[in-house]
Amino acid sequence: MLDKTCKTELTLIEKAKFGDSASFELLFRQYSPIVIHIKEKYFLRGYELDDWLQEGRIVFFNTIANYDSKRHITVGKFFQANFQNRVCSLIRREMAFKRRSDLFSNSLEAMQEENNEYERLFMTKHGGPHEMAVLKENCERYYSDLSIFEARVFRYFFAGKSxxxxASLLGCESSKVLNAISRCRNKFEQRISHNQ
Incomplete structure (x- = not known):
């Protein structure tokens, strides 16, 4: 029975390699729990279930295209290794982006803007609804500390803009932007020190 299942899977793999979308979908459905399992282990900012599944499909497509049954590795293990490598690459890319804008990478404002993912992450790592309510209140207070110009600079800066x-986007001198970033930093530090 197991041998027959193996042959059926190999047939589906061969068909999928040659563009049979029905075979691909059948195989992907069978191995999609790997995507869900890895999703639960790692955090990718801004990724929802559909994004994870899309990445999974792309990696699974490449896995099928490069799969060789003679290598003595199952499709599942090969896909799992490939998908985990892809997720690690995405995390490295995200961390590189964070290093570029490390001034505000852990700011409360970021948590407010990306509310759902950060709420989930914060609540699983640091506590419950009470802590989340305090965090939201601190975000709003910090943001209200900023002038309109500082708030605009802050948003662009946190988005990774130099x-x-x-300065080009706001039509002003770079020195004015640098001063605003410095004021944002000072206000952030003041807000943090008031809450400790």
Missing amino acids: STEI
Whole structure:
């Protein structure tokens, strides 16, 4: 029975390699729990279930295209290794982006803007609804500390824009943007010190 299942799977793999979408979908459905399992282990900012499944499909497509049954590895293990590598690459890319804008990478404002993912992450790592309510209140207070110009600079800066790019977008001198970033940092530090 197991041998017959193996042959059926190999047939589906061969068909999927040659563009049979029905075979691909059948196989992907069978191995999609791997995507869900890895999703539960790692956090990718801004990724929802559909994004994870899309990444999974892309990686599974490449897995099928490169699969060789003579290598003595199952499709499942090969896909799991490939998908985990892809997720690690995405995390490395995200961390590189965070290093570029490390001034605000852990700011409360970021948690407010990306509310759902950060709420889930914060609540699983740091507590419950009470802590989340305090965090939201602190975010709102920090944001109200900023002038309109500082708030605009902050949003662009946190999105990864350089001071030169921000100055161009806002039609002002880079020095004005750098001063605003410095004021944002000072206000952030003041807000944190008041809450301790």
